[in-house]
Amino acid sequence: MKNKEKVGVGFGIMILKDNKVLLGKRHHDPKKADSELHGEGSWTMPGGKMHFGETFEQTCYRETLEETSIEINKNKLKLISLTNDKVPDAHFVTIGFLCQDFTGKPKVMEPDEITKWQWFEINKIPENIFPPSKKMLDNYLSKKIYRAN
Numbered sequence: 001m002k003n004k005e006k007v008g009v010g011f012g013i014m015i016l017k018d019n020k021v022l023l024g025k026r027h028h029d030p031k032k033a034d035s036e037l038h039g040e041g042s043w044t045m046p047g048g049k050m051h052f053g054e055t056f057e058q059t060c061y062r063e064t065l066e067e068t069s070i071e072i073n074k075n076k077l078k079l080i081s082l083t084n085d086k087v088p089d090a091h092f093v094t095i096g097f098l099c100q101d102f103t104g105k106p107k108v109m110e111p112d113e114i115t116k117w118q119w120f121e122i123n124k125i126p127e128n129i130f131p132p133s134k135k136m137l138d139n140y141l142s143k144k145i146y147r148a149n
Contacts, residue, residue: 010092011059012136014080015070015099021122021137022046024067024107024114026130044069044114044130049095060097068117069107076101081139082146085132096136112118 015022023043048063050056057074064072081096106117120126125137139145 001076005092006019008090008092009014009050009084010094010132011050011056011063012045012081012094012096012133013045013060013064013072013077013104014045014136014140015064015068016097016107016122017100019120019122020119021125022068022117023120023126024106024108024117025106027113027115027127033112039130042128043118043126043133045096045121045133045136048101056090056095056097062065064099064102067109067114069106069109069134070097070102070104073101077126079145083132083139092132094132094136096139100139 005116009020015037016131019033026039026042026044046064048067050059051062054062059079060077061074063072063074071073077097077099079095080098083094083096085092085094103121108114
């Protein structure tokens, strides 16, 4: 099996405050957007790939801190989504968590990947949203953790 044919594990963290969700604008350059799922130029929730040996909560904490400088309360995360995300050259299982207990304000910590962070009303999300983040939001709003296709 080629390395590209392996399934990865990704995480998305839906940070929710006052009925607003935090989204970051991915860089337009595909090499800088760092997304094997080709999300350049789209809006996305904080998240990323799990490292070997991490717990789900550790991955959420690390990725959120690395990308936004926000510290989340790992003990207050809630599983809200499980999706099967595929494009022709990548395949990820994406696990989504809801975070409503955190400290700090979002800052651009990785400007080569995310150019800005912005709060959006949960029912007024931009059209150009990263597909795994869109699926996660849809699962949350429909109160279903998993939906086929």
